[in-house]
Amino acid sequence: MDFEPVIGLEVHAQMLTDTKIFCNCSTQFGGEPNTRTCPVCLGMPGVLPVANRRVVEFVLKTALATGCTIQKYNQFARKNYFYPDLPKGYQISQFELPIATAGYLDLELEGAVKKRIGITRIHMEEDAGKLMHEINGIAGDSSFVDLNRTGVPLMEIVSEPDIRSPREAVEYLKTMRSIVQYLEVCDGNMEQGSFRCDANISLRPKGREKFGTKVELKNMNSFRHVEKAIEFEIERQRDMLEDGIEIMQETRLWDEKREETFSMRSKEEAHDYRYFPDPDLVPLVIDEDWIAAVRAGLPELPRQRRQRFIDEYGIPGYDADVLTVTKQVADYFEAAVKLHNQPKAVSNWIMGDIMRSLADSRDIASFAVTPVHLAGMIALIDKGTISGKIAKKVFEQMAETGKMPESIVHEQGLVQVSDSGELEKAVQAVLDANPQMVEDFRSGKDKVFGFLMGQVMKSTKGKGNPQLLNDILRKQLAG
């Protein structure tokens, strides 16, 4: 039988507000354990939460950017469960009345296929702390708890079960991450856990409307793992169904070392969270004026920017795709083009040498080669001051030292030699040293031209203007 996967995703995005969701503690990552805390986020007796308006604004931005309907009347709810990283014994979240519902995300799949994925709801909640079972790598008989992260604002974005393949799931996540990064509401870092994802997966016979039993999948901290985990889970469920084994509703974890999923808890073991409206927080009313103000302040989103890059800079669609994936790269590109208006050359350098140099860090904003460096260097090429080959050398040194291209070129005498007299002398010297080669060329062996050209470049230490040298060599050989 042919089975169709039905996938829904829940994204947890940590929001980039300066302070926590219900107190004034800093949200900065790290810090000595329990130093970024106060009586409110420590859940001490008698303290009360007060909602941070910035958090609401951040969620509103995301909701508006994904076509959601904003709920005017918002309520926070308590999700009750015991765990040492949850100091109040409940997490303040939203349940019956989330801030946003009924949105969507349009994916562009291979072959320019478009697909719309529905967004069920977006709600805000507080993050929990972190348990530490070892100190300095040593596990004792006690565990410790660090509550620095407690109360950092999270936004949970729940998709409709509209996703049909691991590929679509990754595309959805990349598109969503790109949006929250553009909105500057989340840094989108999956490895550090500021952008996390759970997946609900079920299979059904193709053509059937009714969903199969779903399995919740957790613990996937990169796009690659999301793809692999979903792939694995689809295969696992397909094998079971083909063998006539019933799927159990459960939560499974992805083991990235063994590349398989394993059961964490069954439906029967699931918590009863006993949600109820939090009486400590008055209902949050979001009026039209607030929504309008947030909407007016929305930045250009990735898809809009991509189109503008094609129209305004005349770069190919492929380049525009790559450049607009993150806001930082797109900003970098535009900053460089503004300084030196050669969009395609700037794009080539970013997609080539810069992306290679950044490798995993992906942090173009703190890269030593700034848009000023890059634009300056390309300008030197265009003026004929350096060759493209020398430019690679200059680029490497800029990346290493952060020096400006002009000073590198001057300090190291890398200026391209375009004086034909000097170049003619150099060519003549090479020809004089290789009489046999000259003889061979003149008797029709074209191949030796490359060797001679190499010798000439070598003798000028790569600084000779390649086009001029080529011309001179041909002339003198013919001579």
Next chain:
Amino acid sequence: MARELYSLTIHELSALLLARTVSAVEALESVISRIEAVDGRVHAYISPTFDFARSQAQAADQRIARGDGGPLTGVPLAIKDILCTEGIRTTCGSRILENFVPPYDATVIGKLKAGGAVFTGKTSMDEFAMGSSNETAYFGAVHNPWDLDRVPGGSSGGSAAAVAADECIAALGTDTGGSIRQPASLCGVVGLKPTYGRVSRFGLIAFASSLDQIGPITKDVEDAAILLSCISGHDSKDSTSIKRHAPDYTRALKKDVNGLRLGIPKEYFIEGLDPQVEKAVREAIDLLKAQGAEIVPVSLPHTEYAVAVYYLIAPAEACSNLARYDGVKYGYRCSQPGNLREMYEQSRSEGFGPEVKRRIMLGTYALSAGYYDAYYKKASQVRTLIRRDFMEAFKTCDLIVTPTAPAPAFKLGEKLSDPLSMYLSDIFTIPTNLAGLPGISLPCGFSEGGLPIGLQIIGNLFAEEQVLHCAYCYEQSTPWHRRKPSLA
């Protein structure tokens, strides 16, 4: 015979202090000697704070000398042990917080400190304010100063008994279902529960967040107005506190009820109401009528559901509010737990008393999947109906007058093993909390056995001024508030 300083009201003592006839230190020492003389029998205090009070009294004297004194400067007050006091142990009447010392003050404590008040100590209470007799207190029962074999009421029993026994000039209590008004009634003092949101709850250890309010317990109505003026007002740390100007309530104390329409709800004069209580309350109503008030019969038809609704909503909120006492961060932790689950179970089993456990279980049940709609949600809907009853009644009257408690103080131990009959002692006070309304209890007579009886006056939202006005008018033409227990 000159009256002892400890027996004075806030306004009487304040006049002497500001005139520098007596010093704050003298006033405090008078109160301390009184506590030392009688608290061995009353047990109103859990933690006396005499040393701290002495330094506050000295500072108050300096302040008065600078001409910077206010109506509470140098006035010795007792604080219910549910309000967080920086550097002073705050137990909430529970073993689980036996050694908890908050690093912060409740907002009301900050306001009283700013006003120059002096804190004689933290008063006893039912554990986590869950009780109507003060008998669930981990640190032992409080005895009613009018009859030491009887309960003072609860949960602010320690504060009410301390005021009645002159172990302080006035006190702060909290009221979730009657916890200020019922003990005030049983101890023959004045207790005011403000409108929900009038006083900041920051630093009030939560029992039921949508019902809890802090309020004064005092020797007369004027004192209640003085204390309320100090503690009320918006607080940015409590989003449920109302952004509304808090007036000087003493300006509302007029001696004339002409034209005031008093609603008498028939649902509050029912079978089970002690005949002596009914008689005293009816006489009080007659007196107010004779003074010019108009008496209007009203109906609050959903009153009969109030106790049931309360015992679903309050425990539901409480089971969640009390989840933080888990032995992880502060408070009681059992010794040598084998694992995390054991630590939770043993710490909470050993740290909480039986009434608290009962309510945690009630609340957990009411919120559970499959029961939520039938219990918590239904209770919330009926709560709305109870609120509407009052709004409807306030279309035809300005204030509602009722008994505070169905009977005078009962004997210690009498109802402890019968939770349902205990729960019914708050039958007349609970609806006010569910509706968020202000209510006051003040003495309106004594039983044949010499036990105080309380009159309750309920106002519309933010109508504290009217409530105080009517109470003041009644009090000024009756002798009840001047009677003192013999403490024999």
